[in-house]
Amino acid sequence: MMRRLGTIVALAAVALLAGCERYATPESLRGGGTGAPIALTSQSITLPDETVTLPASADIVTVNCTACHSPDLILAQPKLKPEQWQAEVTKMRGAYKATIDEQDDGKIVAALLALQK
Numbered sequence: 001m002m003r004r005l006g007t008i009v010a011l012a013a014v015a016l017l018a019g020c021e022r023y024a025t026p027e028s029l030r031g032g033g034t035g036a037p038i039a040l041t042s043q044s045i046t047l048p049d050e051t052v053t054l055p056a057s058a059d060i061v062t063v064n065c066t067a068c069h070s071p072d073l074i075l076a077q078p079k080l081k082p083e084q085w086q087a088e089v090t091k092m093r094g095a096y097k098a099t100i101d102e103q104d105d106g107k108i109v110a111a112l113l114a115l116q117k
C-alpha cells in the first residue's frame, strides 16, 4: 500500500510538473513578470503504514477499492444497506472514475455487506 500511495504521489507530482511545463513561460517562471524568482524546493511526506488487510473472501473489494482507499476506510463505514453500497460503487465509478466493471457490482456489494457482519 505504501508503494502504491507513493506511486500515486509521484504520478501527481509528474502531472503537476507536466502542467507547469505546458503553461510556464519564461515570463511566468520569473514570477508572473514581477521579476521575483520562484524557489522550488523538495518536500517529503511520510505516509502511514498499512496494517489492515481485508480477508481473502473480500478479494473483489481489495482489487476494486484499495488502489485508492485503505482497507480501514472501507471497514470504518457505518452499516449500509445493499442499495447504499451500490450507490457508493456507482459514485466511485462516476465521480472518481474508478475502473470498476459494472458486471462486478453485485459481487462487490455482497462482499462489502459480508465485511460488515
Ligand code: HEC
Residues within 6 Å of the ligand: 061, 064, 065, 066, 067, 068, 069, 073, 074, 077, 088, 089, 091, 092, 096, 097, 098, 099, 100, 108, 112
Ligand atoms: C479511483 C479511485 C477510487 C476508487 C478505485 C474507489 N474510490 Fe472510493 N473514493 C474516492 C474518492 C476520491 C473519494 C472521496 C474522498 C474520500 O473520502 O476519500 C472516495 C470516497 C469513498 C467513500 C466515502 C464516502 C463518499 O461517498 O465519499 C467510501 C465509503 C468509498 N469511497 C468506498 C469505495 C469502495 C467500496 C470502493 C470499491 C468498490 C471505492 N471506494 C473505490 C476514490 C476512489
